[in-house]
Amino acid sequence: xxxxxxxxxxxxxxxxxxxxxxxxxxxxxxxxxxxxxxxxxxxxxxxxxxxxxxxxxxxxxxxxxxxxxxxxxxxxxxxxxxxxxxxxxxxxxxxxxxxxxxxxxxxxxxxxxxxxxxxxxxxxxxxxxxxxxxxxxxxxxxxxxxxxxxxxxxxxxxxxxxxxxxxxxxxxxxxxxxxxxxxxxxxxxxxxxxxxxxxxxxxxxxxxxxxxxxxxxxxxxxxxxxxxxxxxxxxxxxxxxxxxxxxxxxxxxxxx
Amino acid sequence: xxxxxxxxxxxxxxxxxxxxxxxxxxxxxxxxxxxxxxxxxxxxxxxxxxxxxxxxxxxxxxxxxxxxxxxxxxxxxxxxxxxxxxxxxxxxxxxxxxxxxxxxxxxx
Numbered sequence: 001x002x003x004x005x006x007x008x009x010x011x012x013x014x015x016x017x018x019x020x021x022x023x024x025x026x027x028x029x030x031x032x033x034x035x036x037x038x039x040x041x042x043x044x045x046x047x048x049x050x051x052x053x054x055x056x057x058x059x060x061x062x063x064x065x066x067x068x069x070x071x072x073x074x075x076x077x078x079x080x081x082x083x084x085x086x087x088x089x090x091x092x093x094x095x096x097x098x099x100x101x102x103x104x105x106x107x108x109x110x111x112x113x114x115x116x117x118x119x120x121x122x123x124x125x126x127x128x129x130x131x132x133x134x135x136x137x138x139x140x141x142x143x144x145x146x147x148x149x150x151x152x153x154x155x156x157x158x159x160x161x162x163x164x165x166x167x168x169x170x171x172x173x174x175x176x177x178x179x180x181x182x183x184x185x186x187x188x189x190x191x192x193x194x195x196x197x198x199x200x201x202x203x204x205x206x207x208x209x210x211x212x213x214x215x216x217x218x219x220x221x222x223x224x225x226x227x228x229x230x231x232x233x234x235x236x237x238x239x240x241x242x243x244x245x246x247x248x249x250x251x252x253x254x255x256x
Numbered sequence: 257x258x259x260x261x262x263x264x265x266x267x268x269x270x271x272x273x274x275x276x277x278x279x280x281x282x283x284x285x286x287x288x289x290x291x292x293x294x295x296x297x298x299x300x301x302x303x304x305x306x307x308x309x310x311x312x313x314x315x316x317x318x319x320x321x322x323x324x325x326x327x328x329x330x331x332x333x334x335x336x337x338x339x340x341x342x343x344x345x346x347x348x349x350x351x352x353x354x355x356x357x358x359x360x361x362x363x364x
Contacts, residue, residue: 001336002301002302003319003337004298004317004339005294007343010291017339021315054317061319066332067333067334072337
């Protein structure tokens with residue numbers, strides 16, 4: 001099964017294709033605009049020749065009772081497998097994800113990403129106040145070690161609903177991932193604290209938009225054990241942004 | 257993997273090559289949800305399924321099912337799948353194996 005639209009970078013909807021197949025989507029999602037061209041999901045579906053009606057009616061297109069098992073094929077971990085010379089591995093869990101989409105503006109300075117930093121990359125030399133959020137709340141090596149990752153991206157000038165003549169608004173996105181819901185809560189709280197501190201220190205106004213959240217999903221331990229038993233060289237790793245890496249005993253022990 | 261089932265690496269390589277040709281934009285992969293990039297990936301995948309003789313169907317919101325029928329069509333199905341869209345400018349790495357051209361892997 002080739003599932004549609006599971007990357008929420010375009011439509012900010014978690015599991016759009018599979019959720020739609022099982023009739024689980026909120027029909028209000030049809031009004032959500034694509035991030036790059038602003039076209040609604042409903043208009044986009046129609047343009048492609050598809051039908052938004054099942055989503056509007058929360059109608060199932062796939063009956064769970066007719067499915068004995070589902071195996072999700074993952075390619076994101078491929079480079080790790082290639083590096084280790086492994087033909088296959090088991091993905092042990094999807095990390096929880098929270099995306100914070102903020103609009104920020106300063107009357108005194110332009111807010112910009114460091115030059116040469118591609119979307120989704122981790123800046124090595126933060127320069128703007130907003131990368132200070134990342135630096136202060138995420139990557140301080142002296143903090144208690146927990147497995148979580150914060151990716152900055154999409155730091156770009158934008159038109160904002162509350163635009164004012166003297167302020168240049170910047171859309172700024174942070175993507176937080178962890179295998180631990182507790183860690184997600186702790187980091188989100190610290191993020192809010194740092195955000196207000198930075199806002200005051202740099203005299204920058206930050207409007208926090210709606211956050212997009214999905215909880216961690218850890219595979220059933222019996223299924224993991226069964227799949228691992230089928231591998232000649234058993235190996236497993238988690239999935240999700242920076243967590244696309246092996247679950248070693250050392251890293252596992254660091255999970256709160 | 258244990259057992260007799262072996263991966264068709266030539267098919268995998270040809271799929272990756274076709275996907276790269278169709279959806280590479282500069283240094284990354286762009287397969288936008290319900291956009292041209294994702295559609296290209298679905299078209300390529302469907303062609304491969306047709307060539308393999310699988311039963312193909314598309315649901316009203318565009319999910320593509322490619323079915324190898326079992327002996328008992330009423331029995332619950334085993335489904336394998338994944339999404340074909342990517343984040344903007346998804347990173348890639350090039351994989352080489354013996355007697356095969358290089359093919360890129362998508363990585364989030």
